[in-house]
Amino acid sequence: MAEDKEIRYDPSVIEPKWQQRWAADPTLYAADAFDSGRPKYYVLEMLPYPSGQLHMGHVRNYAIGDALARHMWMRGYNVLHPMGWDAFGLPAENAALKNNTPPRQWTLSNIAGMKRQFERLGMGFDWSREVTTCLPDYYRWNQWFFLRMYERGLAYRKKSKVNWCPDCATVLANEQVIDGRCWRHEDTIVEQRDLVQWFLRITAYAQELLDGLDKLDGWPEKVRTMQRNWIGRSEGTEVEFGVENRSEKVRVFTTRVDTIFGATSVQLAPEHPLVTALAAADAGLKKQVNELLEEQKKAREAGDVGAIDKHGVPTGHFAINPFNGERVPIWVANYVLLDYGTGAIMSVPGHDARDFEFATKYAIPVRRVIAPADSNAEEPELPYLSEDGVLVNSGEFSGLSCEAAQKQLREVAARQGFGEATITFRLKDWGVSRQRYWGTPIPMIHCERDGIVPVPDDQLPVLLPEQIDITQQGGSPLGRVPEFVNVTCPKCGGPARRETDTMDTFVDSSWYFYRYTDAKNSAEPFAPAAAQYWFPIDQYIGGVEHAILHLIYSRFWTKVMRDLGLITNDEPARRLFTQGMVIKDGAKMSKSKGNVVSPDEMVSRFGADAARMYALFAAPPDRDLDWQEDGVAGVSRFLGRVYRLVVKYASVARSAGEQAAESPAGTSLKLLRKLHQTIAKITLDFEGRWHFNTSVAAIMELVNEIQAVDAQLASGEIPAPVVHELLRTLVLMMAPFAPYLAAELWDELGGEGAVFRAPWPPSNPELTREDELEVPVQINGKLVSVVRVPSDAGPDAIQAAALADPKVKSRIEGKTVVKIIVVPRKTVNLVVK
RNA sequence: GCGGAAGUGGUGAAAUGGCAAACACACUAGCCUUAGGAGCUAGCGCCCAAAAGGCUUAGGGGUUCAAGUCCCCUCUUCCGCACCA
Numbered sequence: 001m002a003e004d005k006e007i008r009y010d011p012s013v014i015e016p017k018w019q020q021r022w023a024a025d026p027t028l029y030a031a032d033a034f035d036s037g038r039p040k041y042y043v044l045e046m047l048p049y050p051s052g053q054l055h056m057g058h059v060r061n062y063a064i065g066d067a068l069a070r071h072m073w074m075r076g077y078n079v080l081h082p083m084g085w086d087a088f089g090l091p092a093e094n095a096a097l098k099n100n101t102p103p104r105q106w107t108l109s110n111i112a113g114m115k116r117q118f119e120r121l122g123m124g125f126d127w128s129r130e131v132t133t134c135l136p137d138y139y140r141w142n143q144w145f146f147l148r149m150y151e152r153g154l155a156y157r158k159k160s161k162v163n164w165c166p167d168c169a170t171v172l173a174n175e176q177v178i179d180g181r182c183w184r185h186e187d188t189i190v191e192q193r194d195l196v197q198w199f200l201r202i203t204a205y206a207q208e209l210l211d212g213l214d215k216l217d218g219w220p221e222k223v224r225t226m227q228r229n230w231i232g233r234s235e236g237t238e239v240e241f242g243v244e245n246r247s248e249k250v251r252v253f254t255t256r257v258d259t260i261f262g263a264t265s266v267q268l269a270p271e272h273p274l275v276t277a278l279a280a281a282d283a284g285l286k287k288q289v290n291e292l293l294e295e296q297k298k299a300r301e302a303g304d305v306g307a308i309d310k311h312g313v314p315t316g317h318f319a320i321n322p323f324n325g326e327r328v329p330i331w332v333a334n335y336v337l338l339d340y341g342t343g344a345i346m347s348v349p350g351h352d353a354r355d356f357e358f359a360t361k362y363a364i365p366v367r368r369v370i371a372p373a374d375s376n377a378e379e380p381e382l383p384y385l386s387e388d389g390v391l392v393n394s395g396e397f398s399g400l401s402c403e404a405a406q407k408q409l410r411e412v413a414a415r416q417g418f419g420e421a422t423i424t425f426r427l428k429d430w431g432v433s434r435q436r437y438w439g440t441p442i443p444m445i446h447c448e449r450d451g452i453v454p455v456p457d458d459q460l461p462v463l464l465p466e467q468i469d470i471t472q473q474g475g476s477p478l479g480r481v482p483e484f485v486n487v488t489c490p491k492c493g494g495p496a497r498r499e500t501d502t503m504d505t506f507v508d509s510s511w512y513f514y515r516y517t518d519a520k521n522s523a524e525p526f527a528p529a530a531a532q533y534w535f536p537i538d539q540y541i542g543g544v545e546h547a548i549l550h551l552i553y554s555r556f557w558t559k560v561m562r563d564l565g566l567i568t569n570d571e572p573a574r575r576l577f578t579q580g581m582v583i584k585d586g587a588k589m590s591k592s593k594g595n596v597v598s599p600d601e602m603v604s605r606f607g608a609d610a611a612r613m614y615a616l617f618a619a620p621p622d623r624d625l626d627w628q629e630d631g632v633a634g635v636s637r638f639l640g641r642v643y644r645l646v647v648k649y650a651s652v653a654r655s656a657g658e659q660a661a662e663s664p665a666g667t668s669l670k671l672l673r674k675l676h677q678t679i680a681k682i683t684l685d686f687e688g689r690w691h692f693n694t695s696v697a698a699i700m701e702l703v704n705e706i707q708a709v710d711a712q713l714a715s716g717e718i719p720a721p722v723v724h725e726l727l728r729t730l731v732l733m734m735a736p737f738a739p740y741l742a743a744e745l746w747d748e749l750g751g752e753g754a755v756f757r758a759p760w761p762p763s764n765p766e767l768t769r770e771d772e773l774e775v776p777v778q779i780n781g782k783l784v785s786v787v788r789v790p791s792d793a794g795p796d797a798i799q800a801a802a803l804a805d806p807k808v809k810s811r812i813e814g815k816t817v818v819k820i821i822v823v824p825r826k827t828v829n830l831v832v833k
Numbered sequence: 834g835c836g837g838a839a840g841u842g843g844u845g846a847a848a849u850g851g852c853a854a855a856c857a858c859a860c861u862a863g864c865c866u867u868a869g870g871a872g873c874u875a876g877c878g879c880c881c882a883a884a885a886g887g888c889u890u891a892g893g894g895g896u897u898c899a900a901g902u903c904c905c906c907u908c909u910u911c912c913g914c915a916c917c918a
Contacts, residue, residue, distance in 0.1 A: 619846070637872095774852080
């Protein structure tokens with residue numbers, strides 16, 4: 001078609017034009033006040049760190065969320081779709097050291113740049129609710145929450161072994177240490193240091209955080225499992241062993257107290273206080289224990305803590321089993337961890353694989369105390385690990401089942417005061433102190449007279465000083481700002497020192513989504529009524545890398561806020577979606593691999609619509625997506641086809657006005673059927689499966705089918721109302737995926753208002769049904785032929801059609817048809833002998 | 834070791850237990866042309882010269898009239914946890 005060439009799709013003209021118009025209308029993506037009569041829908045993508053550049057992972061994340069937000073607008077919901085910046089953190093300080101730019105300036109200029117990228121990508125965010133966590137109007141509420149937690153004993157200070165990253169020059173939370181390495185520095189071994197630090201008592205909610213997972217059925221099972229593992233609940237018993245000739249006691253933790261008569265030694269962690277005490281009086285032991293510690297450290301550095309050889313050293317002292325008075329040797333073992341359970345275990349080599357390995361190595365006796373429940377069964381080899389057996393060699397408890405024995409042993413221990421049932425969690429309290437500058441100051445004051453004194457509410461925010469030299473290394477940078485440090489004690493008025501540590505940046509992201517509901521509030525973190533209206537988040541979308549970190553901290557914070565009476569929901573998000581990574585050439589995009597594709601480059605070459613639509617089309621959203629430039633070019637060509645098709649027939653469509661297509665037939669009917677099938681499919685994709693790759697494919701099929709009858713369109717054979725319905729609905733369906741093109745074409749078609757506020761097209765069930773169906777015919781399960789039958793044909797008619805088919809006839813000739821299965825609309829299968 | 838997800842053309846992938854490979858990318862051939870990162874037509878899982886036909890969803894068993902899909906075993910890849918007592 002010669003005239004087709006006149007019409008050229010040029011996103012570099014269309015997109016900036018609409019970007020300008022949208023920027024001029026701040027109400028376009030604004031959520032209604034929370035008393036709106038329409039049902040609410042809160043869709044949220046995780047907020048980015050303002051590194052300076054969006055990457056393709058962001059583009060994908062936000063393309064998914066934006067498509068959903070636009071779809072929900074079109075479905076008539078009051079949609080909240082906000083965006084903000086996780087703006088505190090180490091990179092700003094590192095950049096400052098490198099370029100001599102203040103962290104605040106670096107961060108704010110990055111935010112401005114990334115905001116432009118978001119706008120250029122056509123993301124529909126409600127910027128009137130923008131949250132920037134490094135600004136005092138936000139972080140003052142971090143301080144406010146910290147004080148509330150302090151009042152309730154949920155924030156506290158203690159000296160303990162903490163993770164120290166030498167590259168970050170700060171302490172890290174347990175959640176930020178991965179395989180003994182820093183989460184930000186893959187090659188940096190995290191050291192252990194003894195420091196006084198602030199902690200948040202997340203363990204107070206351990207059980208609730210665990211139980212809540214069962215109800216989060218809108219969360220991926222993977223994330224729930226990861227959190228369950230992380231919380232690591234373990235039910236067991238603590239038993240106190242006496243120490244011969246000494247006053248100390250040793251408490252051991254065990255999940256198998258039923259095997260306690262088989263305990264032939266007690267094993268202590270090398271850092272256990274009793275070991276320290278014994279070693280203080282025994283230079284030889286001290287030397288050996290130090291060797292064990294050195295070895296552990298090396299294993300940690302090698303990253304294979306689980307693989308080191310189990311070994312230990314005898315202390316020469318003995319423990320007394322309180323159940324039978326038996327004297328067993330006390331060892332120090334390198335596989336016993338101080339920070340799990342009590343840091344001490346009873347070793348039962350007969351019924352524990354690891355204890356068995358250890359006992360064999362050091363010729364410690366192995367004793368059978370559990371036998372199979374079936375007394376006729378052959379005696380199994382040790383170690384025998386089953387929990388279904390009965391006790392033997394266990395004094396008065398012999399003959400009991402393992403389960404019954406556990407119960408009775410606990411009762412005896414409790415009655416006699418040497419033990420109790422306990423529950424141990426792997427989850428540890430959240431260490432939030434950071435010896436860095438660019439974070440929320442912890443609102444505490446150290447007074448010589450009054451000790452730790454919280455900053456009174458009316459003195460919040462404790463402002464982060466702007467004029468600071470952070471080029472010096474060592475210690476908290478805030479400690480070098482005398483105006484900041486030297487204060488008077490709010491209690492006694494005497495001289496005092498301000499806390500110089502700042503908060504972990506994960507504090508910022510633990511509650512930011514509540515602030516969106518009332519972002520400008522200067523009297524409280526947010527009005528409870530606003531949060532009450534919008535929460536929980538209906539759909540949260542982000543990367544799975546936050547499965548433990550952000551997603552467990554923010555669940556904790558929600559429970560604390562609930563207990564403070566600010567909110568009524570127990571969980572922050574009803575549904576969570578974790579999208580896959582964007583990879584290229586088989587590897588995650590990263591600067592070091594040199595396989596990074598810049599969104600700006602994609603946008604300038606193919607347009608934002610093409611980049612976004614490709615991100616949705618190339619793979620289902622939960623899978624990894626392989627970025628292929630040829631694929632983006634393909635989507636761009638498709639958008640060009642849509643553009644030319646709609647522009648070419650826009651005047652025909654407009655001429656129909658609001659006139660509906662009447663009793664369509666022939667090609668018109670065929671096209672309208674395809675149209676309504678497409679609507680039904682895409683609506684379903686949004687509602688449940690989220691396979692937007694097939695939504696896009698369905699639109700492509702529809703466009704292919706319309707294009708195939710171009711001659712009939714050009715000749716005017718297709719009535720204008722049909723053309724109108726086809727093109728208008730096509731544009732509406734494109735709107736969530738390619739907003740710029742949809743806006744442009746909506747305009748071409750004379751549509752009223754913004755296309756993303758137009759109602760989502762309903763699919764007409766009458767029209768999704770075909771007149772005739774193709775039904776495959778199988779013989780013994782193998783496809784033989786396909787017959788056409790009316791779509792309302794009953795089983796008898798379908799069977800008759802199948803038997804009348806020539807191919808079928810020739811195949812069953814001379815044979816016996818044993819059985820015929822007819823599945824209406826699906827298949828016919830003849831069982832033939 | 835424990836737990837989870839996955840394995841389908843040259844590539845990305847599609848398929849409520851009912852015609853495997855839709856939709857694209859790449860490739861091949863052709864057309865068109867004010868030559869563009871354009872458009873159009875056709876072909877494109879494997880075997881066979883072609884047709885007819887046969888084979889095909891990591892491998893092996895099973896359930897079923899019917900299995901990529903459900904069950905069992907094995908292998909591979911990715912992810913999480915891991916001396917957790």
